[in-house]
Amino acid sequence: MSQETVPSSQPKGLLQQMEELMAALNADLSQLDADFQQSAERPATPTPADGSDHA
Template sequence: MSEESVPQQGGPTGRPKGLLQQMEELMAALNADLSDLRIEAGFPPEESQGA
């Protein structure tokens, strides 16, 4: 796969983000979405489960 087919996403400074940073941002967004779904489904928030 050539670099031309992979879009480069710039951060606030315009520099491309590292793969690790992109993955961390995606995981944070996914966790937030899953927390919202748990609440909508009537499950208690994970913080109150004592785990």
């Protein structure tokens, strides 16, 4: 009636979970980067941010 699993498999399972989470996070960040790249190609309102308009 032991609920104990093989101790050596536990860290391996945690490492695998972390790798899967990191892969999912990397995919999400890559998608966000792609979205930002697309939004950067089409500026919504071009305004002079450096104040070069004022002489």
